[in-house]
Amino acid sequence: MLTFLARRLIASFFIILGATFIAYILMSYAGDPLNAAYNIQDPTQRAQAIANLTRVLHLDVPPVARYFIWLKGIGGCFVGHCDFGQNVQLQSVGSNLGSALGNTLKLVTAATVVAIVIGVTVGVITALRQYSGLDYTVSFLTFLFFSLPVFWVGILLKEVIAIKYNDFLQGGAHYNWAIIIVVSLIIGFLAYSLVGGAPRRKLLIGAAAAVVAFALNWYMSATAWLLDPRLGIVVVGILALCIAYGMTALMAGTANRKALYSALTTAVLGIVLYQPLQYFFYNGMNFLKLLGLLVVAVIAAVVIGYLFGGDDRGLSARTAAFTAVLVGLVIFVDRLMRAWQTYSNDPAIGGRPLATTNPSTPNLDGDFWIQTLDTVTHLILPTLTLMLISLAGYSRYSRASMLEVLNQDYIRTARSKGLTERTVIVRHAFRNALIPLATVLALDVGALIGGAVLTETVFGWKAMGSLFQDGLTNYDPNPVMAFFLITALVAVVFNILADLAYAALDPRIRVGSA
């Protein structure tokens, strides 16, 4: 294991060394960073600018030697003094890199997590309903999103989701009947396709879902709910109980009474604490407190699970913990919704809450909830854009992998020995189907760090992509190399992590035995 790691690290080191060398040489022959300086007409100022840049970028040294000067600055990282050089505006690339990396992580993290959760879910469901209408529809949609150009999706989403939705909110947030009916029918169809069983049962459930959706939509339109959305304790309570039941059904089976009671108790605890929590949220809320709350909730859930005891107390605790996290999420979202109207009416927002550009609204004053909402309204479009594109990858891979696993002999064995369908799918098939996704994830993270260039441009974020792009247009070597180094590092590190994850997930694979 250690030798494997050492071998991989050493190999990676030389790979990065070689790759940066090639990139540096290519970059230095791509164009002249002095181009802008040559464009200055005043000869004195032109000479001054050329002399400055020549010194700063060592243009009087041949590219190969210049690479080693650059490498020396980077080598400083090992002794805690990184030097990424300066850009053509004589700013330190290191400090720009710091803020760019921060913004990229902000942008990419949410998109990756959401894409994985939704992608894998969709993939598994379509695998279970192979060759159904749902399967075809979802396949069609994911491929459609996959093949759309990012900048176009970005512009389109801004037009439809931000601008039109804001217009809709400003117009009073009332839908017309056609929309209510169409939306209800779509939801009904979704429910029809999702549930299994006899056609009669499917139709019934689909119709019920459509009716409920119709009623909800009508209510939301009539009360202009979207202008001042909130769930309230009743809805939160219903959702919490549903989550508890659903988590149990998924993880333990509702026949496991101890798990069910653990989850339900956790949900009830959440409902009871709902009102007191509002006071807690009101005073000096911050991100750390929120994180603390989550930890406390999980611990409480685990304790509840153990107290119910039984042979499988670990499973009960796990079920309760997941329930706690989701119920916590619902309460959090409810609290965010309560801030919505205040946020939307802020003069800095002007009744148009969904933003199309930059990571935040200028000059917005407000507490934790207002600021969080602001981040959400700015993140939602770029996240959606990135997510739609990578959704296809995750859903197709997990679908294929799930189908392959479902056709394995041991699945048949599991079925034949009388295990419930839930156990077969969740315990035996799903877990093994996840293994190949480790590779996809590793590649995807590297690509997302580097590949968000267009998304950043379209949404006015200054992150890794713009560092790279601005560097390229100015033939500015240091920002480009900084970008390249970071993406190369991420790619290499995540590849190693993927290999290790493989070994951990799949007992058939052992690292170091070669």
Add this chain to the structure above:
Amino acid sequence: MGKTRAVALTALVASASLVFAACSSPGQASNTTSSSASSSSSGAVTGSGSDTGSSSASSSASSSGGSSSGSSGSSGSSGSNNAAGDACGKPHGAYDAPAKVGGSTTVAWNQSFYSYNNLTGHGNAVANTNPLYLMEAQVNYYDQDLNLINNDQFVTCQLVSQDPLTVKYTVNKNAKWSDGVPVDASDLMLSWAAQSGKYNTGELKTDDNGNPIPQPNVVAFDASSTGLALVKDTPTISDGGQSITLKYSTFFADYPIALTMGVPAHVIGMKALGAKDGASAKTAMNTAFQKDDKAALKKVADFYNTGFDFTELPSDKELYLSSGAYLLTDFKKDQYMTFKVNPDYNWGPKPSIQQITYRFIPDAMASVQALQNGEIDMTNPQATVDVLGAVNNLKNQGVDVINTIGSTYEHVDMAENNKGPFDPATYGGDKAKAQQVRAAFIKTIPRQNIVSRLIKPLNPTATTRDSFTLVPGSPGYDEMVQQNGSANWKDADIAGAKDLLAKAGVKTPVTVRFLFAKDNTRRQNEFKLIQQSAQQAGFTLVDASRTDWGAQLPNTKIYDASLFGWQSTNTGVTANCDNYKTKGQNNFYGYSSAALDAACVKLNAATTPEDQLKYLIEIEKALWSDSFGTVIFQFPEIVASNSKKLQNVKMIPLSPGPFWNFWEWTTTS
């Protein structure tokens, strides 16, 4: 590569009024290059003031005399003499206070601010100049008709003598920086000292990491100005520190735009020289300049060069003092700057908008969508067909669209020193023959067609530019076009070109190597149009485009004709001669005309705008009749503003573009 050239060029001094356009992208992309020239000029472009010349000079003079009071009595005396008060533009006089101050607006720009000192070589960019224009009171600025207006409520300028050229600047006694320290002559002293080059003892050096300086005993200000370099004696400060008098060693026709207000001297005095308060800091600075104290000046220059660089709000408030209409109150890295009205400001035009948010949105289409979504109220996006279409679609939502010209213009030059088709040497020294070939080539250039095919889709009001030296719309442009002879070259004339070639008796086809920016689509299209047209008359155009075309311009061995853009940053006249006079620093082509050289000498000594125009016309007559080259069009610019929230947005082709009249803006939100 540029080392020997750099040294050679350093020796040459010329004032800057033009900058090559950025090769890679039209319009705003030239941001990065726009300002170099402005160390002497973009500062000058700044300022305030409004109603385009509506107030008379005499009324302004008297009001300035009255308002500046006390020790600035000298300005009062200059006020009685209009000519004397004109020394840095037409004095504006008192500005009307807005009926009420309130509301807010948000504007977008495509590049983030990075230096509070835009007089340095690296800080000199539109990205810095625009925000500084909101914060800093200006000695002078351009109005809608590109007249140079002097904000005489802030600084009055008196031409003391023409020979030797002596100009006296007097700062309004009430003017102060936002930390309460007065703005006075010591700030102008610093501006001169940094740009004159007088105190520099060596070139700016950087260490291995590229960080400027730490060199013992070397003073190197990263700033320069052709005009101020001619002021060799340390200027004298008088009137209790309110006035400064500059004496030029030789006459300099562009003296009105030579001196601008820069960074506050007392801040450098406190940060670099350790002074305790503003007054002693000013004294320490002035003493250092007067005594030429190298040890102190080194610290001053070091701080001046990089001390004011920041990309987010610094914790030290002294680094972003305001002397003008707005105070910088917030600056979030790569996102926005917030400006709030300076309540103390009464030495110039007062804005009516309480708060301006200046957002950075690099992508043109993103800024248009932000405008549509109400996140911003004004944008000046890079002009493309898509962007123009998108803003035009917003007109029914109350968006005003200004289609206008920018500061960069496209032109074709021909090499006369490379033994190519345009060089007399090719024809055994027959100058007339070479001129006929050049004239024939110019006649093949389809100027109208280029404008209608490539520019009109971006600016429906576009026309050809018909002057080498004057920005369309600037004073004298119409008269220039009537007289300079450009009418003969209005559009492609294939028959005429053929006649000329026949007359010259050269063998066709004539091969012409054509240099332009390889990565620029518009120039590629221009090349194709010119190529097709020239072919009909017997010219074979060879694509000699390169990515390093800028560096290769002086190397006429590799091309016969070039196509690129110049960028104007002010209306100064002297820099024109660098482009055209014999051995001018930007005359790479070996062009030489005795008539033009003589006109340049006279132009440099011309004291009145009328004389200047007269000599400029002489220069252009020589250029057009000698078939030096041709000018084609002015780059298009688009300004879109949400008229429901922001009114009175105007645009001029010189920096600061749409911001020039920010005090006239009104808001309804």
